Amino acid sequence: MEKTFARIANAVARGAGRPITFILCMALIAVWGFSGPFLGFSETWQLIINTSTTIITFLMVFLIQNTQNRDGAAVQAKLDELVRVSAGKNSFIGIDHLTAAEVEEIRSTCEAAVARSQSSEPAGKRDKEEKRRQPQAQNT
Known part of the structure; x- marks a missing residue:
């Protein structure tokens, strides 16, 4: 299950970071904005954007945090290995804890x-x- 989640998190993080994703989101917001007069700027119209952006933001926080945690751990492991194989003091290994x-x-x-x-x-x-x-x- 952890590997599946990692694959999904990586795919979503890569997709979210692409320029086309930003353009699509801007287009979606524009469509929502232009639909306001046709929907009478109703509470339902406002609720659509508020609810969708809240849900997306909530889920993205966990996906981004997951990828950041793994990336940070990988970088730390690489740095620890560089310190370990270098001549001299290697007491810096594990200071991230x-x-x-x-x-x-x-x-x-x-x-x-x-x-x-x-x-x-x-x-x-x-x-x-x-x-x-x-x-x-x-x-x-």
Whole structure:
């Protein structure tokens, strides 16, 4: 059942993100709007758009959240594998399970370490490194 739901969620998310879907929804709203005078701008006329958009929004929240959860987990697994196979410290694996305060503490520690290493480098080496990075920054 989970694989079926994942397939459906992916298909709906892909379809919802296409330009043609947006155009079709805009056309549907235009048809609804133009039908107002013919239906006397009745409560039923208003209820049609209100109910349909509410139901669609309600269902889309769960589908989008499902795809985001899976995408986030996949990216995290890839990052964990890159950290695992890299030389050096691999204690960052699994930090996505920490609280926001714990992650912020780790981030602050990393930033402080980078600042210390940059201030301890000889000025000539820093200048060469900055010059080497500048052309790459211009290309992006």
